[in-house]
Amino acid sequence: MKRAIFRNQLLPWLLLAPQLVVTFIFFLWPAAQAGWQSFLREDAFGLKTTFVGFQNYTALLDDSQYVDSIGVTLVFSISVAVLALSISLLLALAVDRMLTSARTYTTLLVWPYAVAPAIAGLLWWFIFNPTIGLAPYALEVLGIDWDHSLDGTQSMILVIIAATWKQISYNFLFFVAGLQAIPASLREAAAIDGAGPVRRFWTLTLPLLAPTTFFLLVVNTVYALFDTFPVIDATTEGGPAQATNILVYKVYVDGFLGLNLGSSAAQSVILMGVVIVLTVIQFRYIERRVEY
Amino acid sequence: MIERRPLLQAAAHLVLIIGVLTVAFPVWLAIVASTHPQSAFETGLIPVWPGDQALVNYGAMFGEGLSNLGAPPLSGMLFNSLVMALVIACGKIAISITSAFAIVYFRFPFRMFAFWCIFITLMLPVEVRILPTYKVVADLGMLNSYAGLTIPLIASATATFLFRQVFLTIPDELMEAARIDGAGPLRFFWEILIPLSRTNIAALFVILFIYGWNQYLWPLLITTDEGFYTIVAGIKRMAEAVDSLPIWNYVMAAAVMAMVPPVLVVVLMQRVFVKGLIETEK
Numbered sequence: 001m002k003r004a005i006f007r008n009q010l011l012p013w014l015l016l017a018p019q020l021v022v023t024f025i026f027f028l029w030p031a032a033q034a035g036w037q038s039f040l041r042e043d044a045f046g047l048k049t050t051f052v053g054f055q056n057y058t059a060l061l062d063d064s065q066y067v068d069s070i071g072v073t074l075v076f077s078i079s080v081a082v083l084a085l086s087i088s089l090l091l092a093l094a095v096d097r098m099l100t101s102a103r104t105y106t107t108l109l110v111w112p113y114a115v116a117p118a119i120a121g122l123l124w125w126f127i128f129n130p131t132i133g134l135a136p137y138a139l140e141v142l143g144i145d146w147d148h149s150l151d152g153t154q155s156m157i158l159v160i161i162a163a164t165w166k167q168i169s170y171n172f173l174f175f176v177a178g179l180q181a182i183p184a185s186l187r188e189a190a191a192i193d194g195a196g197p198v199r200r201f202w203t204l205t206l207p208l209l210a211p212t213t214f215f216l217l218v219v220n221t222v223y224a225l226f227d228t229f230p231v232i233d234a235t236t237e238g239g240p241a242q243a244t245n246i247l248v249y250k251v252y253v254d255g256f257l258g259l260n261l262g263s264s265a266a267q268s269v270i271l272m273g274v275v276i277v278l279t280v281i282q283f284r285y286i287e288r289r290v291e292y
Numbered sequence: 293m294i295e296r297r298p299l300l301q302a303a304a305h306l307v308l309i310i311g312v313l314t315v316a317f318p319v320w321l322a323i324v325a326s327t328h329p330q331s332a333f334e335t336g337l338i339p340v341w342p343g344d345q346a347l348v349n350y351g352a353m354f355g356e357g358l359s360n361l362g363a364p365p366l367s368g369m370l371f372n373s374l375v376m377a378l379v380i381a382c383g384k385i386a387i388s389i390t391s392a393f394a395i396v397y398f399r400f401p402f403r404m405f406a407f408w409c410i411f412i413t414l415m416l417p418v419e420v421r422i423l424p425t426y427k428v429v430a431d432l433g434m435l436n437s438y439a440g441l442t443i444p445l446i447a448s449a450t451a452t453f454l455f456r457q458v459f460l461t462i463p464d465e466l467m468e469a470a471r472i473d474g475a476g477p478l479r480f481f482w483e484i485l486i487p488l489s490r491t492n493i494a495a496l497f498v499i500l501f502i503y504g505w506n507q508y509l510w511p512l513l514i515t516t517d518e519g520f521y522t523i524v525a526g527i528k529r530m531a532e533a534v535d536s537l538p539i540w541n542y543v544m545a546a547a548v549m550a551m552v553p554p555v556l557v558v559v560l561m562q563r564v565f566v567k568g569l570i571e572t573e574k
Binding site for chain 1: 295297300301303304305307308311312314315316317318319321322325333335336337338340386387388390391393394395396397398399400403406409410412413414415416417419420421422423424425426427428429432443444446447452460464467476477478480502505506508509512513524525527528531538540543544547550551554555557558559562566569570
């Protein structure tokens, strides 16, 4: 905290005003609305609204579609997080061995960060297009019949690939920074003691990368849960037969297209709970890191 | 690197080359697709090598768009995206830097309350409160306007935290010296704090520009007037047509144009961006 401060009382409020006004109007008020709405039920014509307590929530748990959607979300998020983390770690380890070409490789790997998730979805949708795409053609040689508009598993694979492709560059940058932060003296000492590259990776590099990996795990989970909305919407739209209907997409479909306001609001509140838990985990971890 | 291991080195190169190619492959196909006539997508396989219709396709997309499918010319959508990205980036930086200044350099009642109000925005992504936010914007008459596209996305806890962090590392003596020399808070802010945070502002600008440019759900919901379509959201409307009509050449030309500006920003400002990204998020 600062010792030296200015004494004005009005000025700080003026400086804070724009941020606070935007926050209240577009964040806190809508969130409170969602909270209130989640206890109400509107009839089909929007004429009558009744207070129903926790019924919207209990109805969700009884709804097999919602339970399925939780399962779909778990499969999707875990696959994206694990794939994106392991591929980018492999690439970062390889770049870390390079002396002169590291910068060139980094430039060539970094740019997908700038590609919109919706476009990433579109690009892979094109490659996997059942009639003219390259991937289905190659898969046919292997005897696999690809049509993600009919097959739920294939459609899930498609969105996982697109979402992972987009996230690799982000993880890669953090892993490279994490690897550079490991003191060279430690690796040299291990090498002199006779530990080869594989042994050094498991006993030295990976443990020292643990903070980076944990941070990325949280960030990737948030990404897979919320920021992948455009990937789904631009490709499968949750289908076929709800096979890729992740929770955040279901909030939108039920609320905006299905106009089931109470249920959509209850889903929003549950998702907000998830974000709060993830944010708390992330910040507790950062606090701990500062103590080192 | 510690020891010479030619085999391992070769393997590392191989991994990187495969990585670079895999990452670039979908974009290569998109660029190639945007240079072929529509007839190339009717049967068989998508082309892998460039064709000769690039000028025709891009010319058509820039000139008239796909008006019969509800997609206006690219030039208008690119302009809207640019406005959206710039206003969001500059707006977020401006309101966050003043908030951080207020929180770090002043003591006033409810200071922590204000801090928590900003903090809580981290926990409320647009996607989870989409319906009530839409309603607020509709009630304020901000549908189909630049204000509606940008202002609701402008609050930023991350940027406020970053500037708070930066300000906390600036020595107190600097402010005491400024005060002795007779500078008031605003002069101190303008002439000392802003110049000192210049690199952070630049890095944040890159990240926020990309964030603004790539917005998808929000513009898709609140724009129904073609004049306000942004390119990333507009592509969805074109892609829906592909099921019946294989206009992949036009769709991919639009996709390429949607990627070029943010990718250029990242590549040209790579150094400041990489440093900024890792500092902002940690």
